Amino acid sequence: MGLADEVLALLDDALAIYRDSPRAVTWLRAHRARFAEPLRVAVAGAPRSGKSTVVSALIGEELTSTGATTWYQDGPQPKAHVGHYEVPVVRRDGRAFVDAPDAERVVVEWPSRSLRDVTLIDTPAGAPVEHVYGEADAVLYLTRHMHNTDLRFLQAAHDHPVARATPVNTVVVLSRADEIGGGRIDALTSAKQIARRYRREAAVTPLCQNVVAVAGLLAVAARTVRPDEFAALATLAGLPRTALEEHLLSADRFVGDDFPVPLDPATRRALVDRFGIFGVRLTTTLIRQGFDTQVKLTGQLVQRSGLGELRDSIGIHFTERHDVLKARSALLGLDVVLRAEPRPTAATLATTTERILASAHDFRELRLLAAIHSGRIRLPDGLEAEATRLVGGLGADPLTRLGLDHEPRPDELHHVLHHTLNRWRDHAADPLLDHAQRRAAAVVVRTCEGLLTEQPA
Template sequence: MTLEDEVWALLEDALSVYRDSPRAVAWLRGHQARFGEPIRVAVAGSARSGKSTVVSALIGEEFAPTGATTWYQDGPQPKAHVGQYEVPVLRRDGKAFVDAPDAERVVVEWPSRSLRDLTLIDTPAGAPVEHVYGEADAVLYLTRHLHTSDVQFLQTAHDHPVARVAPVNTVLVLARADEIGGGRIDALSSAKQIARRYRREATVTPLCQNVVAVAGLLAVAARTIRPDEFAALAALASLPRTELDDHLLSTDRFVSEDFPVRLDPAVRRALVDRYGIFGVRLTTTLIRQGFDTQVKLTGQLVQRSGLGELRDSIGIYFTERREVLKARAALLGLDVVLRAEPRPPALGLSAAVERILASAHDFRELRLLAALQGGRTRLPNNLDTEASRLVGGLGTNPVIRLGMDYEPTEGELRHTALNTLGRWRDHAADPTLDHSQRRAATIVVRSCEAILTNLPT
């Protein structure tokens, strides 16, 4: 029986126990319905952290912020709802705009390949932890610079008993990365170095699965660049750097009348609004370096903006672990009912929740991964890196888990899995390792066994 099957059966038992409570039944049915939905990813953070910009970049369409909690999900055509009522989706200044000024929650359907596997929830600034993590299966937490308030927010998300046993799946995003270092041309490289440093910090690593740096404006522009914009950028790039660079020092200089290229000030203002002055500098530099078609430029902007790494992280840590995250959300939901309406017949449900959390291998993998990343568990001889990979730290595909950098045949895959299993069985029985290290090795052994079990016979 899979973890998803176990949790589903537990919810059925809970529905029987609480069949006389309409509120509890509705709540539990809602969590059962979530099993059939795409993974829910909330985008949270403080004011002006760039949440709506990152959401737009991931979807591939520029949306104006609604000010409400906004759910973006796949649909055959653009439309939006507030409750049962459909509201207009308009175009304003090139952006998709939902006309719902007083709404607290808006659901937007948009045809996008990116939304087939996930639903994005753009949360308002200052949304409480329980609101963010209660409705989502995973979270992108955005910040410009990591402050004490950000750490406290993420720590609070781990305070729930279920969350402590099944670690919260969060990716920390250093948004607006182009502003680091005063918007220099190497700002993105600096931001990525800062992200790597955060990944190693003891206060950060237990709170998230990864830290990535993203230049939001650049990422949106990469997904939505228009032919007229590319033509304007190419015209700028045709000018020698010595003539153009002084005009790229500030927005005021860039939109001034004294400009060496025949580009209307309104066109230049639109470029700054869409790309930022850093983005204009970078795109003109890239065009000069040979990325002189719209397709070539788009690929470079996706890579350099950090959007590619962010999408990879969502795939590795969220969508590939869909079943375990859905099960975890359901257990959190059941725990809410058990605490809100305690009754004697529910004692068995509480024991079953504890048993699943303690024994399910999927949760053991998440706990070990968090312990390895946070430095709470250390293995000798650089085994930490291999253990992290084998329990799914880089992705759950068997080829990725086994560290094979080519597409192997079934025989090669099985041979590598058997060899890896043998080595880790030796580690699990190694008397020179302490108890926590051998226990970690035992979890890795179980992961290797699962790889072999799931291979074609």
């Protein structure tokens, strides 16, 4: 029985015990139903951390937040609801606005491939930790730099026995990476180095799965660049670098009257609004370097903005672990019931919850994946890449874990599994590895054993 099946059975036991409590039954049924839903990923952060910009980049549409908690989910056409009432979705200046100024919660349906597996929850700036984590299965926490206030927020999110035992549902995003170093052309490289440093900091690594750097404004522009914008950028790139350089020192200079090509101030102002002055600098440089079509340019912008790494991180740490994170949410939800309505007949539920948290291998895999990714654990001789793959870092299906690019015969699959298992058993007992490395190898061993038992005899 897998983790999800165990937790679903536990919820059924709880529903039987609390069948005389309408509030508990409603709460437990809601958590049970969530297993069939897309993963809920909340986007949180302080004011001006760029939450709505990152949400827009992930969805692939310029969306303007209403200030309410806004749920974005896949749908056949754009529409929005407040409770049971539909509210208008209007477009102004290329952006989509939801006309619901007084609402506390808005549900927006939007046709987007990115929303098929994930529901994004754009939380109000500075929302308290219980509001952010209360209904989400995972969280993207946005910040410009990691400050003590950020650490306190993340620590509060884990100030619960279930959350502390399974700190596997948060990715930190340095969301305005283009502002690092005064917006120099190498700002994104510097920001990615800072993100790598944060991954290794003792105060940060226990609180999140990963730290990534994203230039939000550039990421949105990469997903939504229009032909007229590309044409304007190509015109700028056609200028000699020296002729354009002094006009790219600030937004004011860029929209000034003494511009060397006939691009009107309104067009230039629109470029700055969409790309930022850093983005204009970068795009013109890339076009000169040969990324001189719209398709080539947008591909580069997605990669360089950090959006590609963010999407990969969401996939590896969140959507590939849908059932694990749903099970974690359900255990937290069950704990709410046990604390709110304690009763002697529910003692077995608490015991089973503790057993699942202590023994669930899925949680161990996620913790190991984060430890390898952050650099807290180093494995020698190429073992890191294999360990990452085996514990699901590239995908959770058996063939991806084993690195097989074809459908093997049953006997071939068993041979590969036995060979892999025996090698990792040797690593787990290798006296030349330190204690942390042997423990990591033991997690991989348990993964291989699980893959082997899942195969038909």
